[in-house]
Amino acid sequence: MRRFVLRRAAYAALSLFLLSITIFLFVRVTGDPTVLLVEPGASQADLDALRTELGLDRSLFVQYGTFVRDLVRGDFGRSFYYRTPVLELYVSRLPNSLLLAAAAMVFSLLIGIPSGIMAAVRVGGWWDRGGKIFALLGLSMPSFWVGLLLILFFSVYLGWLPSSGSGTALHVLMPAFALGWYFAAAHMRLARSSMLEVLGSEYVKLARLKGLPEVRVIAKHAFKNALIPVLTLAGINLVLMVNVAVVVETVFAWPGIGRLLYEGIAFRDFPVVQATVLLGGSMIVVVNLVIDLLYAVIDPRIRYER
Amino acid sequence: MTGPLLELDRLSAHYVTGRGTRVVKAVDEVSLTLQKGETLGVVGESGSGKTTLALAILRLLPTAAQIVSGAMRFDGEDLLAKSSAEMRKIRGKRIAMILQDPMASLNPLFTVGDQVGESLRVHENASRRSARERAGALLKSVKIPAAAQRLREYPHQMSGGMRQRIVGAIAISCEPQLLIADEPTTSLDVTIQAQYLKLLRDIQREHGLALIFITHNLGIVARMCDSVAVMYAGRVIEAGPVRQIFNMPVHPYTRALIESIPRMGGGPERLTAIDGQPPDLAVLPAGCSFQARCPRVMDHCREEAPPAFDVAAQHSARCWLARP
Amino acid sequence: MSASPASPSATTGTPTVFRLPRIRTEGLPLVPIAILVVLVFLAIFAEWIAPYNPEIGSLSQRFKPPAWAPGGSTEYLLGTDHIGRDVLSRLIFGARVSMMVGFTAVVIAGVLGSTLGILSGYLGGWVDQAIMRVTDTWLALPALTFAIFLAAIVGPSEWNIVIILGAVYWTRYARVIRGEVLSLKERDFVRLAIVAGCSKWTIMRRHLLPNVANTAIVLATLMLGVVIVSEAALSFLGVGVPPPKPAWGLMLADGKKGLMAGYWWLTVFPGVCIVLMVLAANLLGDWLRVKLDPQLRQL
Numbered sequence: 001m002r003r004f005v006l007r008r009a010a011y012a013a014l015s016l017f018l019l020s021i022t023i024f025l026f027v028r029v030t031g032d033p034t035v036l037l038v039e040p041g042a043s044q045a046d047l048d049a050l051r052t053e054l055g056l057d058r059s060l061f062v063q064y065g066t067f068v069r070d071l072v073r074g075d076f077g078r079s080f081y082y083r084t085p086v087l088e089l090y091v092s093r094l095p096n097s098l099l100l101a102a103a104a105m106v107f108s109l110l111i112g113i114p115s116g117i118m119a120a121v122r123v124g125g126w127w128d129r130g131g132k133i134f135a136l137l138g139l140s141m142p143s144f145w146v147g148l149l150l151i152l153f154f155s156v157y158l159g160w161l162p163s164s165g166s167g168t169a170l171h172v173l174m175p176a177f178a179l180g181w182y183f184a185a186a187h188m189r190l191a192r193s194s195m196l197e198v199l200g201s202e203y204v205k206l207a208r209l210k211g212l213p214e215v216r217v218i219a220k221h222a223f224k225n226a227l228i229p230v231l232t233l234a235g236i237n238l239v240l241m242v243n244v245a246v247v248v249e250t251v252f253a254w255p256g257i258g259r260l261l262y263e264g265i266a267f268r269d270f271p272v273v274q275a276t277v278l279l280g281g282s283m284i285v286v287v288n289l290v291i292d293l294l295y296a297v298i299d300p301r302i303r304y305e306r
Numbered sequence: 307m308t309g310p311l312l313e314l315d316r317l318s319a320h321y322v323t324g325r326g327t328r329v330v331k332a333v334d335e336v337s338l339t340l341q342k343g344e345t346l347g348v349v350g351e352s353g354s355g356k357t358t359l360a361l362a363i364l365r366l367l368p369t370a371a372q373i374v375s376g377a378m379r380f381d382g383e384d385l386l387a388k389s390s391a392e393m394r395k396i397r398g399k400r401i402a403m404i405l406q407d408p409m410a411s412l413n414p415l416f417t418v419g420d421q422v423g424e425s426l427r428v429h430e431n432a433s434r435r436s437a438r439e440r441a442g443a444l445l446k447s448v449k450i451p452a453a454a455q456r457l458r459e460y461p462h463q464m465s466g467g468m469r470q471r472i473v474g475a476i477a478i479s480c481e482p483q484l485l486i487a488d489e490p491t492t493s494l495d496v497t498i499q500a501q502y503l504k505l506l507r508d509i510q511r512e513h514g515l516a517l518i519f520i521t522h523n524l525g526i527v528a529r530m531c532d533s534v535a536v537m538y539a540g541r542v543i544e545a546g547p548v549r550q551i552f553n554m555p556v557h558p559y560t561r562a563l564i565e566s567i568p569r570m571g572g573g574p575e576r577l578t579a580i581d582g583q584p585p586d587l588a589v590l591p592a593g594c595s596f597q598a599r600c601p602r603v604m605d606h607c608r609e610e611a612p613p614a615f616d617v618a619a620q621h622s623a624r625c626w627l628a629r630p
Numbered sequence: 631m632s633a634s635p636a637s638p639s640a641t642t643g644t645p646t647v648f649r650l651p652r653i654r655t656e657g658l659p660l661v662p663i664a665i666l667v668v669l670v671f672l673a674i675f676a677e678w679i680a681p682y683n684p685e686i687g688s689l690s691q692r693f694k695p696p697a698w699a700p701g702g703s704t705e706y707l708l709g710t711d712h713i714g715r716d717v718l719s720r721l722i723f724g725a726r727v728s729m730m731v732g733f734t735a736v737v738i739a740g741v742l743g744s745t746l747g748i749l750s751g752y753l754g755g756w757v758d759q760a761i762m763r764v765t766d767t768w769l770a771l772p773a774l775t776f777a778i779f780l781a782a783i784v785g786p787s788e789w790n791i792v793i794i795l796g797a798v799y800w801t802r803y804a805r806v807i808r809g810e811v812l813s814l815k816e817r818d819f820v821r822l823a824i825v826a827g828c829s830k831w832t833i834m835r836r837h838l839l840p841n842v843a844n845t846a847i848v849l850a851t852l853m854l855g856v857v858i859v860s861e862a863a864l865s866f867l868g869v870g871v872p873p874p875k876p877a878w879g880l881m882l883a884d885g886k887k888g889l890m891a892g893y894w895w896l897t898v899f900p901g902v903c904i905v906l907m908v909l910a911a912n913l914l915g916d917w918l919r920v921k922l923d924p925q926l927r928q929l
Contacts, residue, residue: 018767026783140909142859144866145882145901148889156892163890202410208366209405210425210476211398224415243772247863251886261775265782265869277779281771288770 004296012289019281024067027274028060076278077271081263086275090257096166097256100249101241103172104180109234111184116191117226120199121218131188138185144247147178151251164253175252179245183237190233195226228295235291243280309382311516312340312363312484317376319362330587332358332371334540337614342483345510345517347531347548349524349563353584355540356520360486364401365393381483399429402477406489408469412461418445418472419457425479444475447512448505467498471505478509485510486518491526503530524567528552533620536560539585539595542614546621556623558600594626602627659917665910673726680719681707684876687714693888696895709895711884717895720876721903727877728907731792732858738796739857740850743803744842748834750804751811762808765801773798773856774863781869788871791864795857803849810842844922851915855908862904878904 070076076086119131154174155163162171198204199222207221208214242257249258257276264272316337321330332355340346348356361367363378365385378385380401388396405411412421422444423437432440438457445453448471461469470490477485487506491499507530510517519530527534528548535545536559544557555561562580582599591597593608600607606626615628622628672679691714695702702709708717750761768776780794814820823833864870865879873880878900885896 014763015767015770018763019770022764022767023779026780136909136912137905140855140905140912142862142901142904142908144863145897145904148882148886148897148901151889152892152894152897156890156894202405202407203413205366206403206405206411206473206476207413209364209397209403210428211394211396212424212428213394216428221413221416225413240772244774246774246778247866250867261778262867265778265867270782273779273782277771277775280775284770284772 005293008289008292012285015285016282019285020068020071020278021064023274023278023281024064028063071278076275079264079269079272081267081269081272086271087279089260089272090275090279093255093257093260096254097242097245097249097258100172100175100179100245100254100256101238103176104183104241104245105234105238107176107180108184108187108237111180112187113191113227113230116188116230117195117223119188119192120195120226123196128192131192135185135189138181138188141181142247143178143182143244144251146181147174147248147251150174150178166254171252171254175245175248175254178251179241179248183234183241186237187230187234191226191230194229195222198222198226201225232291232295235294236288239284239287243284310339310379311342311344311381312338312518313377313379314338314363315377315379317359317362317373317378319358319367319371319373321358321371323370328588331540331590332587333362335376336537336540336542338535338542338545340484340516340518342516343510343514344533345519345531347527347534348518348520348537349522349527349534350537351522351584353587354537355587356537357488358540359537360403360488360518360520363486364397364403365390366397395429398425398482399480400482401484401486402480402482403486404470404473404477404488404490407493408466408473409461411473412469414461416460417457418459418461418464421461422457422472422475422479425476429480440479441475444479445472447478448472448475448509450475466494467502470494470502474502474505474509478513478515481513482515484516484518486520488520489522491523492521499526506530524563536563539590540587541595541624543596543625544621544623545614546618550618550621554618554621556617556621556628557596557625558602558627559596560623562601594624659913662910662913662917665906666914669725669729669907669910672722673729676723676726680716680722682716682719684715684720684723685874687711687716689714693891693893695893699895708899709893711881711896712887715876717881717899720881721878721899724876724878724881724900724903725907727788727871727875728858728861728904731788731795731861731871731877732854732907734792735795735799735857735861736850736854738792739799739853740803740846742796743800744807744839744846746800747804747807748811748838748842751808752815752834752838753830758808761804765804768798768801769805774860777860777864778867778869781864786864786869786872788875791861791870795860798860799853799857802853803846806845806849807842810845811838814838814841848915848919848922851911851918855911855915858904858907858911 074087076090078084079086079089082089115127115131115134119128122128150161151163151174154161160170161174162168163174165171199218204217204222207217212221244258245254245256246258246261248254249256250262253259257280260272261276263269264276314336316335317333318331318335319333321332322328323330334355336355336359338346348359350356358367358371361371362373363380363385365373365388367373373386380396385393385396412418419438419441422441423432423434426432426437426440427434442453442457445456450456450468450471456464456468461472464472470493474490490506491502494502503526506517506519509515517530519526521527531548533545533547534551535542536551536557537543538559544551544555544560551560552564555564559580566579580599585591585595585598591608592611593606594600594603594611597603597607604626612624612626612629614622614624615630616622617628687710691706691710692712694706694710694714696709696717697704697707699709706716706718708721710716711720746761746765750758777794777798780797781790784790784794820833820837823837828836861870861877862879862882865877866883868883870879871877881900882897885893885900888896
């Protein structure tokens with residue numbers, strides 16, 4: 001088990017390293033970084049000062065070294081617009097995105113898992129057919145469009161729900177729905193196929209041969225096994241949700257890191273953009289690591305992998 | 307309680323696919339009798355209907371298949387008349403089954419102890435503790451070392467031979483009257499097969515079980531079984547006491563099977579094989595289904611399918627050659 | 631049953647001939663194909679079909695609702711936007727933008743990804759490691775975030791978007807193609823080619839490439855939907871296709887301005903178009919996946 005943990009951790013560290021290099025290279029190599037990293041409306045003198053500060057006259061290695069050193073110290077740059085360190089901004093907005101993602105994930109699992117399981121257990125029936133249509137729609141409708149439609153319907157026409165901002169439970173409903181919609185379809189699809197596979201397995205057959213009641217066969221033997229792939233996907237998706245919520249957060253003016261990224265683009269606030277991408281990517285790497293470890297806890301077969 | 311333990315009377319089970327266009331007669335007019343404590347071997351090539359027969363007895367056919375005609379009686383009770391709740395009580399408790407692949411038969415997420423004790427908890431309402439104790443005792447009875455330790459372990463931590471024993475322990479946990487073993491040794495190493503067969507025999511003797519042993523291996527049948535039924539294309543084409551069948555096979559297919567067993571000693575000779583392939587069960591020819599491969603086929607065979615003729619005491623064969 | 635591209639018979643080791651897989655016409659998914667045909671048609675003949683110039687509008691005609699709604703007229707069938715531009719014309723021209731961006735990006739991603747996937751899978755060693763590390767890193771970043779990042783650096787323009795999307799999505803190809811090459815490597819016809827003395831490049835070009843073509847095609851169709859949604863999202867956020875070009879995503883962004891006032895047609899119609907195109911791509915991709923290679927069902 002310990003070797004397993006160490007190996008996965010080392011792999012994650014490598015990914016983080018490569019991520020930082022990628023971001024770094026893209027900024028320094030494509031176009032003139034000073035234009036990006038300086039405030040709009042700065043003078044030529046400012047540009048020159050920044051150039052020396054960034055060490056652009058030095059070699060790439062040295063620049064990268066400075067870059068990493070700053071990162072490790074927690075210096076991700078300052079936002080032009082907000083005039084605060086970006087890290088602070090990010091950290092203050094992150095909980096909102098997490099909240100939204102959690103709500104969306106709950107929604108997607110609550111809808112996705114039962115409908116997927118039902119579709120598999122009653123394969124070919126009404127539930128299955130309805131599920132297929134739902135899946136198709138879910139995967140084809142962009143989340144932000146769903147959000148816009150929701151606003152149109154529930155805010156403009158019905159006036160029930162607030163169309164922007166955060167604060168109350170009512171504020172979360174629509175963004176969570178819009179964000180979770182796509183994932184609900186994806187989870188449903190996976191739950192269905194996973195359950196179908198499990199239902200056809202030998203151990204389910206044996207469970208029936210043992211004379212166990214059908215409910216127990218499904219709820220105990222089939223369900224837990226079918227759930228594994230779905231939960232894995234859900235874990236990966238959770239982090240994905242936090243990061244792709246950019247558009248949904250923008251539509252609903254939800255104050256999360258997605259909206260922060262949008263503001264970075266809209267206000268030409270490049271340090272914000274760079275930091276958000278870097279932090280977002282790192283988050284994904286770390287969370288994937290955690291998921292792998294959790295997986296080992298649930299599924300005993302993984303623990304003993306060499 | 308006198309009378310046979312299991313009686314099948316012209317049982318037929320068909321698969322219907324392609325929205326009714328394709329009918330596969332997986333089990334066709336099969337009649338069998340099994341006494342208490344008897345071991346019956348069911349022999350045939352793959353696709354001959356052996357497994358379908360077993361599932362039919364337990365009424366666990368997949369949705370595409372159905373029992374279309376015939377009768378089944380277990381311990382005097384009509385199995386076809388039972389509701390699904392009643393059948394459920396019979397499965398695992400009075401009739402148990404072992405499947406071919408022990409690794410796949412065990413749920414990877416639950417401990418061995420949990421799975422062995424499960425039937426006890428469901429059928430006999432045993433408490434968790436008593437189920438665990440009895441599971442330990444069961445593991446000991448199938449000769450698994452360090453049984454108490456094993457209870458807490460998971461299936462993937464065991465060897466193939468051990469897993470098959472565990473499956474065996476599950477099968478006998480509720481003291482069934484009949485055990486159906488579907489090719490239980492096929493996926494085991496040859497060295498372990500003999501041990502496992504001995505174990506089955508011991509269990510059978512100890513518990514007074516009747517055993518239906520499904521296999522394609524005649525050697526095993528010769529060692530383990532009291533009587534044998536040979537299946538071809540869904541039909542039982544010959545059945546009788548083992549010694550009788552081996553000494554005096556009547557049906558050309560049975561003969562060919564016996565002759566194809568390689569024998570040690572007696573100089574080099576070619577292995578005899580049976581030419582051809584089993585027929586497609588959806589498009590069976592008129593007449594005897596073995597006609598295309600039979601070395602002694604006659605015109606009459608192509609016209610009419612033979613009924614079962616009695617050759618000797620309890621020895622019957624579906625062949626026109628056996629007509630008195 | 632459909633056929634896969636011919637492989638050389640194991641005995642002769644003749645080079646692979648790439649034939650288009652034979653697809654029976656019965657069972658063709660008519661709906662997605664019809665949708666795509668219509669969209670392509672609109673894209674090509676936009677100038678002749680659209681009633682108005684999509685980029686110029688008259689301010690006196692702004693926010694007109696569609697013809698069947700109160701206040702609308704048959705002059706502007708689907709209404710007008712906040713600058714008075716005809717929605718229908720913009721949608722039609724938008725088809726051209728979406729198709730062009732979508733197809734080109736998918737092709738770029740596909741070519742790049744397949745090439746790197748084949749190189750990575752076949753050559754192995756440090757080439758494989760290098761390419762895989764890069765792929766893994768890029769895959770760790772969500773596509774949208776990465777695309778936004780790149781767009782922020784190089785600035786939005788139609789061509790930039792195409793390149794960016796190609797750059798972001800090639801990794802998905804590379805992964806899958808590499809996997810296939812790994813398993814193809816063990817097959818007899820490759821080994822025979824090696825024994826026959828073919829150079830690495832020949833093997834990759836003539837033997838591996840045609841055999842992964844199936845997978846690449848299926849992947850391309852599936853990716854098309856994703857790419858189109860990404861482009862719409864990028865345009866919506868303002869870093870995609872720049873105005874005044876009529877991209878559906880941009881129309882949605884503009885539409886948001888009129889949303890609270892209840893100008894629903896500016897949001898509904900562009901979205902429907904996007905959904906139709908993505909739906910068509912997904913359905914076609916699913917059908918192709920089953921037809922061309924049942925093994926790909928895990929995708």
